[in-house]
Amino acid sequence: MTNATADTLPRRRRRWRVSASGTVGLAVVGFWLVMTLAGPSIAPHGSGAMVGSEILAPMSREFPLGTDYLGRDMLSRILWGARYTVGLALIATLLACAMGVALGLFAAVQGGIGDAAISRVLDAFISIPSKMFALVMVAALGSSLPVLIGTVAVIYTPGCYRLARSMAVNISAMDFVTVARARGERTAFIMREEVLPNMVLPVLTDFGLRFVFVVLLLSGLSFLGVGIQPPAADWGSLVRENLEGLRDGAPAVIMPAAAIASLTIGMTLLIDNLPGRRRSTVEGH
């Protein structure tokens, strides 16, 4: 892109071709984001309130999603749980992406030994299976919110770093970055003002993809009983604690699992239909 076109077109217009499945994905993700903020205030009951007389009850007018193994309202439990599943995953993904992008930008702009050192260390991290690493960390430090967030952020930083670095390397080889260097700008300035704005969209797409992995990992850990600890419950722990209802097909097991699936599938649909996106979940969990 030359300067001439940038001058004649004051704002480069992107054509957002919105497909049906992308819209559905956006709607589902948007819905859960709103529920994360507003869920507890519109939930009919408290998270721990024992309101039903029957345990693992089927759907009814009074309890739209049935009751859980202690007779608590499942709809309220899921709405409260959104805070943990969506909120925690958002924080962890934000952390991972922020660290990955910052390190990647730094490595690409700086080059040399710093680049090599960061790359080698993070490559070693990638070779640890994520669930296993999380299990070891939880075994060592116990399961608490900071440990979970930190562990997940560390697990997904290398992937973010790889993507950010490979893009930043290409961008920092371009003329305008050379010009900025010649002007005598500092590394931090080049990272922030010259390189970062040119890789926003891929980084955002990557954020969405990683958010899906984080949700899957966190709910998987909670399902194993080593994630969110009671009395707090995310959707993974809701599936786990109501597992005894599986034999009767109680909605208390199905609904939280369906909530996770809707969130992750919605996000996948959304990022698959973003412009400039070719392949999606080919890379691993």
Place this chain on the structure above:
Amino acid sequence: MNAVMARLIGARVAVCVLSLLIVSGLVFIATSLLPGDVTQEILGQSATPEAVEGLRRALNLDRPAPVRYLEWLGGLLTGDPGISLVNRLPVAEMIASRLPNSLLLAGMAAAFCVPAALFLGITSAIWRGSAYDRVVNTATVTTVSVPEFLVATLAVLIFAVHLRWLPAMSYASKIESVGQLLRSFALPVATLSCVVMAQMTRMTRAALLTVLDTPYIEMAVLKGARPMRVVLLHALPNAVGPIANAVAFSLSYLVGGAIIVEIIFSYPGIARLMVDAVATRDMPLVQACAMIFSAAYLVLVLVADLCAILSNPRLRYR
């Protein structure tokens, strides 16, 4: 085999060994960072200082961490990863009784999902853009993006609860006939395969499509070769390497998938052993299991790399 390839393969193996070494260091550091004293935790609040000191010596905790790390590493290599803190059994014995079960499960899942995924991936690449391709694509995207425990839960619900075809639990010890073996393994294997297969199908399809987008394939199409012929005779031989790479890489998902599947089907494998050990903070057991899983994962990724190197004719005939 020539010098270039030998060097590349040597480098890969060396990286794999080095990664495993780094992983062992990380695992050891993570598990040694326990807040609070392990001995205090084992003996309880009322323990006398002498008892704590004695146990510390018995567990070798009175020596510096680097020494303990080297001893632990040496123990691992010679097949003696220590004694379980919880039930005082040798860790090697506990793992030996569970490992065959896990290998059986993973082996059956691999035997089932590799051919199935190759078939789905290749056929969907042949009929790219067709309704069949879209169905396969949607199904695999969906499977990849839902948690493994959801697939397992649904499988139990449909096949064991509603249809009553299969038992919901599997006990590897009570197997007498082949039919019984297949019946009790059907659900865990299907669940594990499902997750691995979705990944493998997508990667196979993507690998084949990369080849299909090259000019020589366009040439074959222009000269009038039928789509089936183009894919099977022109494209597939060149895609064998990437596909083998995809298959080996996808198999590394068995590691993560096995953890969930063994729990939900209460299958007596090594992953359940590890999750139980995490819950009871049985560090020697956690360390040993973590190393086994990491090693399995790294070896599969290494095999994937080697497939890519070995199948590259440019390297073979240089």
